[in-house]
Amino acid sequence: xxxxxxxxxxxxxxMEGFGNYTLEIVKRLTIAHPEHTFICYFDRPVDPQFSxxxxxxxxxxxxxxxxxxxxxxxxxxxxKRAIQKDQLDVFWSPDxxxxxxxxxxxxxxxxxxxxxxxxxxxxxxxxxxxxKYFPRFAKAANQIVTVSETTKQDIISSYQIxxxxxxxxxxxxxxxxxxxxxxxKENVRQQLGFKEPYFLFVGSLHPRKNIHRLLQAFxxxxxxxxxxxxxxxxxxMWKDQTFEIESVLAKRIHFKGHIQTESLxxxxxxxxxxxxxxxxxxxxxPLAEAMAxxxxxxxxDKSCLPEIAADAALxxxxxxxxxxxxxxxxxxxxxxxxxxxxxxGKQRVLAxxxxxxxxxxxxxxxxxxx
Numbered sequence: 001x002x003x004x005x006x007x008x009x010x011x012x013x014x015m016e017g018f019g020n021y022t023l024e025i026v027k028r029l030t031i032a033h034p035e036h037t038f039i040c041y042f043d044r045p046v047d048p049q050f051s052x053x054x055x056x057x058x059x060x061x062x063x064x065x066x067x068x069x070x071x072x073x074x075x076x077x078x079x080k081r082a083i084q085k086d087q088l089d090v091f092w093s094p095d096x097x098x099x100x101x102x103x104x105x106x107x108x109x110x111x112x113x114x115x116x117x118x119x120x121x122x123x124x125x126x127x128x129x130x131x132k133y134f135p136r137f138a139k140a141a142n143q144i145v146t147v148s149e150t151t152k153q154d155i156i157s158s159y160q161i162x163x164x165x166x167x168x169x170x171x172x173x174x175x176x177x178x179x180x181x182x183x184x185k186e187n188v189r190q191q192l193g194f195k196e197p198y199f200l201f202v203g204s205l206h207p208r209k210n211i212h213r214l215l216q217a218f219x220x221x222x223x224x225x226x227x228x229x230x231x232x233x234x235x236x237m238w239k240d241q242t243f244e245i246e247s248v249l250a251k252r253i254h255f256k257g258h259i260q261t262e263s264l265x266x267x268x269x270x271x272x273x274x275x276x277x278x279x280x281x282x283x284x285x286p287l288a289e290a291m292a293x294x295x296x297x298x299x300x301d302k303s304c305l306p307e308i309a310a311d312a313a314l315x316x317x318x319x320x321x322x323x324x325x326x327x328x329x330x331x332x333x334x335x336x337x338x339x340x341x342x343x344x345g346k347q348r349v350l351a352x353x354x355x356x357x358x359x360x361x362x363x364x365x366x367x368x369x370x
Contacts, residue, residue: 001369003029004083004104006093007040007058008065008074012047014258016204016235017285018111022094023050024172028358030056039086043074068129075099090368092361097133100140105368107361108141110134112282112303113154114208121207135159142368145169145361147283150304167364170308171283172354176261177292180269188270192254198229199328200271200295202264202286204237209278210300210318215243215253217277217324222249228332233259233267269293273331273338276300277318284308288352291345296338298327312345 005026009018030038030052039057040050043065046058061082065074080099083091088104096110115122115130122130138144138159144166146152152166180188189195199218203209211232218230235258245253259267268274274290277300287309290297299305300318314331316323331337 001036001089002039002087003036003365004039004041004086004088004091006079006091006095006098007050008043009095010040010042010047010050011044012049013260014235016237018095020174020285021109021111021171024174024354025094025358025361027052028355029362032358033362039088041079041082068125071097071129071133090365092365096137098137098141100136105142106140107143107145107364107368108137109145109147110138110151110155111147112151112280113158114280114282116154116158118208118280141165143167143364145364147171148304148307150307151282167360169357169360169364170352171285171288172357173288173292173349173352174261174265174354176265177268177289178265179294180266184266185270188266192231192256192267194229194254196227196229197272198231198254198270199273199275200231200233200268201275202233202268202289203276203278204234205232206237208280209234212243213318213321213324214275214277215245216321217328218253219246219249220321220325221328222252225329225332228252228272228328229254231256231267231271233257233264265289265293268295271295273298273328275324275328276305277316277324278305279303279318281305287313288349291349291352294342294346296331296341297345298324298331310344310348312341312348314341 007022009022011019034055037055042060046060051058061078063070065071075097076099080102083102083104091104092107094109096108098106098108115127119127138155138161146166146168149168152168155161155166156163201214230253233256268289274295275298276286280303284305291312297309297313299309299313299315301315302318314327316327
């Protein structure tokens, strides 16, 4: 069988959510099925780490997709021609985008529809492209995978897609996310440049991640608490944002940018609590990573977050700054609650496994060619 995969999200050292998802699934599929040929389509020179085996053919198709107009050229013209030439049996797109009008059966993973609900959070032309093409992708795909029941219901209601056409396959957790000893946690804090305990946020600096309210909440919390730090890990997405921070608190708020997985796992495990209050998500990968490191969680109560974290988080209204600040204070002072959330997380995280996810994606692929 010849299986084509859209791997344009595999970007070496700069990968975010889509890239990590693609990497975790693709490397497992190619290793588990050496009898099949996988053709991976990139939009820029291929990092050697993504040549997963002798059954993998990596192809670079230009131009790089750095603007919505280039998305159209790449997917609807250049990639379409490549797929037709390569005579694929099936095509899988981990980011949900693919050439329309091809005869090859298509499996598309749609992670969320944030652009339908908050288009103002995206650059104008990106929002235009997503709103124009994703309804067409959803209707044209032979089968859809999504990463939460919440997103499945959103796709059904937004695009009138039959529920039978959508399969929910939860994401997994990288095994590098493990709990640390007390001494190891102290070492991480020293490496960060301070010795005090800290709250942590991890995610792209995208408007829907709600970082400006998180900062407001921390500044409110810090009016009565003098030690805790706030660490924010993530790179800007689309464009830089400006955040207002009181000068007296500037030394307690640390923007760390993008950090590689090995270091990030340690930073997550050393945090006193993980605070994650976006107002829209498709899955919320950092929630599962926090559970894996046995870090208690404060989470927003919107979109999929209650589904993913279940009883392993203290929930707040992400639009209520005062509620977020009170949750920080409550979790800091309530050791029993910390223990309760950690124990619940140890059970909940068992539902998130990349090996299981890859097996289920493979089953979806097989059904399209059977």
